Amino acid sequence: MKAARFYGGKDIRVETVPDPVPGPGQVLVRVKAAGICGSDLHGYRANQPGSQAPRTSGHELAGVVEALGSGVTKLSVGQRVGVEPLIGCGVCDYCQAGQYHLCDKLEHIGGARSGGFAELTVAPEDKAFPLPDHVDMDDASILDVLAVAVHALTVVPVEPGDRVAVVGTGAIGLATAAMAAIAGAGDVAVLGRRPGPLSVADELCGATGINVTEVDPVEAVMEWSGGRGANVVYEAVGGMANTLNSSLLMTAPQGTVGLIGVFREPTPIDTRAVLRREVTLAWVWSYARRHERAEFEIALDLLSSGKLKAAPMITHRLPLDEIAHGFDIADRKSVYNSIKVVIHP
DSSP: OEEEEEEETTEEEEEEOOOOOOOTTEEEEEEEEEEOOTTHHHHHHHTSOOTTOSBOOOOEEEEEEEEEOTTOOSOOTTOEEEEOOEEOOSSSHHHHTTOGGGOTTOEEBTTTBOOSSBSEEEEEGGGEEEOOTTSOHHHHHTHHHHHHHHHHHHHSOOOTTOEEEEEOOSHHHHHHHHHHHHTTOSEEEEEESOHHHHHHHHHHHOOEEEETTTSOHHHHHHHHTTTSOEEEEEEOOOBTOOOHHHHHHTEEEEEEEEEOSOBSSOOOOOHHHHHTTTOEEEEOOSOOEETTEEHHHHHHHHHHHTSSOOGGGEEEEEEGGGHHHHHHHHHOHHHHTOSEEEEEO
């Protein structure tokens, strides 16, 4: 089969490798669509080989079951599936409690395990979720993104009527804004630097777009909220951005900031500015289960029902042979006006 092999930095080669073979309890999936995640870009930008190079990345994926390993009973060959990439050990306290995203031995399809930037990959049976016929394969490939947004609302719930501000217009920020609207937010504002994604925020959930290149973000949110601030703020930028303090400052007294973005360096907080307003800072990491249901499955239900939309966030689609160009498109967003890039193996 063909697979993209990541040798470090921008050295991405499409090579022929042996077909994977599903083991007991696993299925072989012919990948139809795989999204490029912001976390995939970290190694791409680092321009140095990782400890596991070369490897095949891609943890956002959907496809068709090609073959069954022994003991598989809930899926059949030819079935369309979305693949949840998180695989815990299954026996630790966190896994037993359904919080496998906190497992010390957590692995990812597309991380320690070969991923979706290939014609074929292997997944555990319980991580392959059947897709309704009407769910588009490209849309299903970014269920991982939608599941993060579901988890953000699990950790930091939105109450009906809340004013919600989302800082960041990547796919996760946009999906989180849409989830806030589904939860009954009275008003949603999305803050970003590019007009394109801000218009998508309006398309997804009628959110007010605030271009932070034109206005001070804190002052703009205060004006939007009538001087009160947002009840809930989700920070979905991270990286090297200086957005955490501004997120705290635009939050209303006794409001909450949900930190989704992953910062690459320690980020100072001006505690004096938020202490007397009793602002809560909550940490949002990946996703797992909400009560008895996988948040990935909840995201699939919302996508299937039309309450959550993925298509407006997908701006580019490329074949596997052009994956290096796809990463360039995903990396240089301002040049290509990209949000989510999907690869078709």
